Amino acid sequence: MLLAKVVGTVVATRKDPRLESQKLLVVRPVDPSGKIDGGFLVAVDTVDAGTGETVLIVSGSSARMASGMKDCPVDAAIVGIIDQIEVSD
Amino acid sequence: MQVARVIGDVVATRKDEALTGLKLLVVQPLDPERQPVGRALVAADAAGAGVGEEVFFVRGREAAFPFYPAEPPVDAAIVGIVDHWSTEGAVPKEGRR
DSSP states (O other): OEEEEEEEEEOOSSOOGGGTTOEEEEEEEBOTTSOBOSOOEEEEESSOOOTTOEEEEEEGGGGGGSTTOTTOSOSEEEEEEOSEEEEOO | OEEEEEEEEEEOSEEOGGGTTOOEEEEEEBOTTSOBOSOOEEEEESSOOOTTOEEEEEESGGGGGGGTTOOOOOSEEEEEEOSOOOOOSOOOGGGOO
16 A cells, blocks of 8 residues: 555546546655655545545555445545554664 | 565554554565665555564555455555575676566
């Protein structure tokens, strides 16, 4: 899974019917210290995350195992809101 | 599978229900010289690993298999703790990733 920061929202009226009523957020991967590390991606939100929060992203076919995402055309899902990251190296 | 070092842990109170009870660790993939390579990521722990240990982890849909019959939404899982590893001789540059 990737750590990422929520930086925005996406609104799409015309979309796959299985994405209806799903919240889509724009996220940027971050390293464990919180520094932005990589590009932008759109992830479906299953935990009611908001802009500015650090979240846990599951990507690839595993994203379909997130709650309510069965058989949905998604490859990135927000599955957790990070409270704390502790890194020692 | 890839070899990595566990460098930290992650706490998330609000999360997918199927993640409840799983330990989430930050892992840094290593090259054959044990140097960090690539981006650190979060992996679910299926082997009882701890911070500072060398482990190997599996990516993709298969990462949920250790937790069968549960199907948590994870795309990386630690499946073994490395006791010892070595590579024979010099590893050619193009062989690294």
